[in-house]
Amino acid sequence: MAEAVHPRGTKPRRRLSGRNIMLYGTLLVFSLYYILPLWVMVMTSLKGMPEVRLGNIFAPPVEITFEPWVKAWAEACTGLNCDGLSRGFWNSVRILIPSVILSIIVASVNGYALVNWRFKGSDVFFTILIFGSFIPYQVMLYPIVILLREMGLYGTLWGLVVVHTIFGMPILTLLFRNYFSSIPEELFKAARVDGAGFWGIYFRIMLPMSLPIFVVALILQVTGIWNDFLFGVVYTKPDLYPMTVQLNNIVNSVQGVKEYNVNMAATLLTGLVPLIIYFVSGKLFVRGIAAGAVKG
Amino acid sequence: MATTKRPRNRMFRNINAKIAAIPMVLTTLVVFVGGTIWTVVYSFTNSKLLPKLKFVGFDQYERLWSNSRWLISIENLALFGVFSLIFTISVGFLLAVLMDQKIRFEDTFRTIMLYPFALSFVVTGLVWQWILNPSFGIQSIVRSLGWESFTFNPLENPNLVMYGLLIAGLWQGTGFVMCLLLAGLRGIDEDIWKATRVDGIPTWKTYVIVIIPMMRPVFITTLVLVAAGIIKLYDLVVAQTSGGPGNASQVPAMYVYDYMFQAQNLGQGFAASTMMLLSVLIVLIPWAYLEFGGKKHG
Numbered sequence: 001m002a003e004a005v006h007p008r009g010t011k012p013r014r015r016l017s018g019r020n021i022m023l024y025g026t027l028l029v030f031s032l033y034y035i036l037p038l039w040v041m042v043m044t045s046l047k048g049m050p051e052v053r054l055g056n057i058f059a060p061p062v063e064i065t066f067e068p069w070v071k072a073w074a075e076a077c078t079g080l081n082c083d084g085l086s087r088g089f090w091n092s093v094r095i096l097i098p099s100v101i102l103s104i105i106v107a108s109v110n111g112y113a114l115v116n117w118r119f120k121g122s123d124v125f126f127t128i129l130i131f132g133s134f135i136p137y138q139v140m141l142y143p144i145v146i147l148l149r150e151m152g153l154y155g156t157l158w159g160l161v162v163v164h165t166i167f168g169m170p171i172l173t174l175l176f177r178n179y180f181s182s183i184p185e186e187l188f189k190a191a192r193v194d195g196a197g198f199w200g201i202y203f204r205i206m207l208p209m210s211l212p213i214f215v216v217a218l219i220l221q222v223t224g225i226w227n228d229f230l231f232g233v234v235y236t237k238p239d240l241y242p243m244t245v246q247l248n249n250i251v252n253s254v255q256g257v258k259e260y261n262v263n264m265a266a267t268l269l270t271g272l273v274p275l276i277i278y279f280v281s282g283k284l285f286v287r288g289i290a291a292g293a294v295k296g
Numbered sequence: 297m298a299t300t301k302r303p304r305n306r307m308f309r310n311i312n313a314k315i316a317a318i319p320m321v322l323t324t325l326v327v328f329v330g331g332t333i334w335t336v337v338y339s340f341t342n343s344k345l346l347p348k349l350k351f352v353g354f355d356q357y358e359r360l361w362s363n364s365r366w367l368i369s370i371e372n373l374a375l376f377g378v379f380s381l382i383f384t385i386s387v388g389f390l391l392a393v394l395m396d397q398k399i400r401f402e403d404t405f406r407t408i409m410l411y412p413f414a415l416s417f418v419v420t421g422l423v424w425q426w427i428l429n430p431s432f433g434i435q436s437i438v439r440s441l442g443w444e445s446f447t448f449n450p451l452e453n454p455n456l457v458m459y460g461l462l463i464a465g466l467w468q469g470t471g472f473v474m475c476l477l478l479a480g481l482r483g484i485d486e487d488i489w490k491a492t493r494v495d496g497i498p499t500w501k502t503y504v505i506v507i508i509p510m511m512r513p514v515f516i517t518t519l520v521l522v523a524a525g526i527i528k529l530y531d532l533v534v535a536q537t538s539g540g541p542g543n544a545s546q547v548p549a550m551y552v553y554d555y556m557f558q559a560q561n562l563g564q565g566f567a568a569s570t571m572m573l574l575s576v577l578i579v580l581i582p583w584a585y586l587e588f589g590g591k592k593h594g
Contacts, residue, residue, distance in 0.1 A: 021376055027394055030387075031408045037423040037467065038411070044426065054347075056437050092510070109316045117313030125317070125324045132328035134524050137568040142562065143331035143349070164322050173320065198312035227416030229531040230549075234557065243328040244418045248535050251422050264426060272418040275508065278414035279407070289472060290479055291414065 045069060045265035052260050068259070072266035074252075077239075077256070078249040086264050087239075088246030092226060095157055095242055099164035100221045107169055111176025112206055116188050117198060126173070132179065133170035141234055148235065155237045163231050168224065172217050175288075179213040180206060212284075220283050220288040223274040243270050302425035327485075332573065339566035341421070347562055356567035366568065371547040375458050376547075377526045380465050384522055385515070387466070388473030393503065395474065396481045417468065421535030424464035425451065451537055454544035457520060461536055461545060469525070473518055480514030523579045527572060548572050 040057050045068050047061040055062075074084040081087070086293050113119075114126055144163060145154060153159035184208070191201045207214075232242040241249070246268045252261045342352045360366050391409065395402060412420065427433045430449040438446040450460030484507060492502040508515075530549035537545045548568060556565030 021392055023397055023399065027391075027399070027405055030391060034408050034412060034471070037420075037427060040427055041423055052432070056440070057432055058437065099452040106319045110320045113313040113317050113320075117310050119310045119314055119317070122317065125320055127458070128324040128328055129320065131580070131584075134323060134520075134576055135328060135332060135548070136569065136572040136576055138525055138549055138565075139335050140327055140331040141552070141568070141569070142556055143334045143348060144327065146347075147326070165319070166327055169320065169323055198310075198316065223414055229416065229418050229419075229534070230553075231339065234553075239510060244531075246415050248418050250398045251425075252535070252538060260429075260432065263422065267419050267422045271415045274416070275411065278411055282403075282407075285414070286475055287408070290475060 020170030041264050041268045041271075044261055045072075045268050047261050049259060049261055068261040068265040069269070071259070071262045072250075076250045076262055076266060078253065085246060085250065085269055087244060088241060088243035088282055089269070091157075091240055091246075092243040093238075095160050095164070095232075096222065098158070098227050099161045099225050099259070100218065102161060103165040103168035103172060103221055104217050107217070108176045108210075108214070109202065109208075110173040111178075111180050112202055113175045115180040116172070116185075116201070116206075126177070129170045129173060133176055137167070137230060145234070154235070155240075157236070157240055160231060160235045160240075160242075163235055164172055164221075164225050164228070167231070168221055171220070173217055175213060175217055175220070176210075179210055181257055182230075215281075216284055216288045219277055219285055223285075224275050301554045312493045335566050336403065336570050336573070339563065341563055341566075342487070343562040343566070345560045350561075356563045357571075360564060360567045360571065365546055366548070366551055368543050369548045369551050372458050372545060373526070373547050375517065376462060376465070377523070379459075379462050380469070380526060381519065381522055382468050384470050384473045385464070385477075385518065388470050389477050390519075391470065391474040392477035392481055395478055406471075406475070409474055412468045413472045415468065417531035418535040420464050420468045421461075421532045421537075421575050424460070424467070425536045428463075429461055431580065452541055457537055457541065457545040461532060464536060465529075465532060469522070473522065475512060476518050476521075477511070483514075484510055511535055516586065520579065520583050527576055527579075 036058075043060055044057060046064050046066070047055070048063065048065050048067070052161060072084060073086050073089075075082055076084045114122055144166075148154040148159040148162065151162075153162060172222060187205060187209075188201060191205055196204065201283075226242075227244060228242065228247070229244045232245045236242070236245075247266055250266055281288075309514055322502070338347050339356055340348075340351050340353060341348060342355065371580060399405070428435075428451050430436065430452060435446060437450070439462045448465075450456035467542065488506060488510075489502070491534060497505075528549060529547050531554070533539060533545055535545050535549060537551055539546045548571070552565050552568045555561045555568060
């Protein structure tokens with residue numbers, strides 16, 4: 001009888017045990033390593049050049065100035081063009097929007113067809129698609145140049161959109177396929193009995209039921225396409241370069257005096273879009289990247 | 297009538313699904329399979345500015361393996377790859393274990409550790425270029441604290457430059473590995489922990505002899521993902537060191553790009569990219585065998 005009154009569960013631990021100090025201490029040290037670069041970027045970008053030359057990169061600015069940001073956005077030079085990162089930003093936006101929309105449409109329809117409308121060989125294509133995602137991009141770079149040239153898209157914005165759609169396909173198709181296969185098949189069968197067809201079921205049942213996975217795909221694609229460098233360099237021309245490429249050209253240009261504060265403001269500006277997506281989306285971002293590890 | 301119609305029916309069954317799958321079919325067959333075969337075939341030609349089907353056997357490969365720049369690239373990638381695999385997985389696992397101790401502020405810690413993964417390699421490379429800058433970054437700060445002879449200038453030292461890249465690469469990628477491994481740890485049945493506790497096995501020993509072996513599939517998937525990412529290493533190097541000082545931080549992806557699009561020596565580029573493909577296959581085939589081949593027997 002006496003035993004029954006004993007409190008259940010593990011014994012509560014003391015707050016400041018040696019174990020906890022070790023645990024939180026280690027986590028804090030690692031957090032410092034992760035957070036330091038962001039801190040340095042922000043601090044450097046808010047200092048004037050004289051202060052950058054004199055001071056410590058970790059120290060906060062004595063006098064806060066937003067001039068480096070303005071300069072990075074509107075005046076920084078790449079080669080002969082001195083209209084700042086804003087051009088790269090708008091290029092990236094113009095590449096991003098159609099690429100994200102097209103790649104998500106294609107991949108979600110793929111996933112849907114692979115789960116509910118299997119045809120002979122559909123699984124073979126899926127397997128090739130997944131293995132294809134491991135092929136180094138360098139192997140396919142030149143064949144795609146030829147394909148785009150044949151289509152008249154080489155060096156254009158739409159060429160890059162096609163490339164992003166192709167290389168986004170494996171991971172997104174996997175994502176959608178796994179999600180759609182968790183939707184009860186009875187729903188699909190009932191809709192079939194009611195006479196709904198391929199597109200009817202897609203738009204009226206699958207799409208409305210899968211909004212969370214569309215958001216995950218959106219996060220994945222926006223960060224992925226925004227951060228792309230290689231495809232931007234290979235498949236576009238200098239006046240269409242996305243922001244990452246232009247950033248690299250600004251910072252690593254050998255001409256002129258190095259303005260580190262402007263460079264850091266430019267770097268931060270380029271990182272801002274994925275950072276905002278990351279901080280706003282929270283757990284969904286984690287889910288998106290974990291999807292890459294889910295077995296097909 | 298019905299009998300003549302049947303074969304047509306089969307062809308046109310699921311016609312909408314087949315039309316919808318055209319992009320996937322084209323991508324897999326034309327780009328992935330076709331493109332790969334095309335590159336491998338043309339790596340045996342002496343294509344210069346334009347691809348030409350004039351076969352020269354293994355000439356391109358002989359030239360490739362006698363090019364010091366390629367040898368440096370391979371050496372660099374091997375060094376970077378080995379260290380980044382060891383560190384991302386061990387540090388990632390350590391962090392995942394720490395995060396799994398029912399700690400407070402778990403979400404805050406995760407947010408801090410994972411945010412670099414949202415940033416591009418270009419941004420990563422440029423930030424670390426700045427932090428490792430000898431006249432403003434870590435070196436100058438330690439010197440200004442009084443230690444005048446302190447030297448930490450990896451990006452301008454050919455022997456250390458790959459470690460400078462490694463610091464940046466680990467910063468960007470360990471959070472991701474931590475997340476994958478944490479998901480793996482959370483997937484382990486609570487009863488196993490209870491059982492080992494009843495048996496009085498110390499926690500660290502439980503990790504070593506029970507948990508890590510149980511997480512083998514998660515580790516293997518992580519390993520494959522990280523390894524596939526390492527072979528693609530390109531943007532980080534371009535941004536942080538541009539392959540320098542000299543050729544000291546060249547990597548294969550840069551070699552391919554330069555020969556294909558700058559030096560107008562397509563054949564060399566194709567041969568180099570075929571070697572990259574080969575190295576992926578060396579990683580991938582044993583994994584695919586273990587993952588899919590093993591199931592038939594088990």
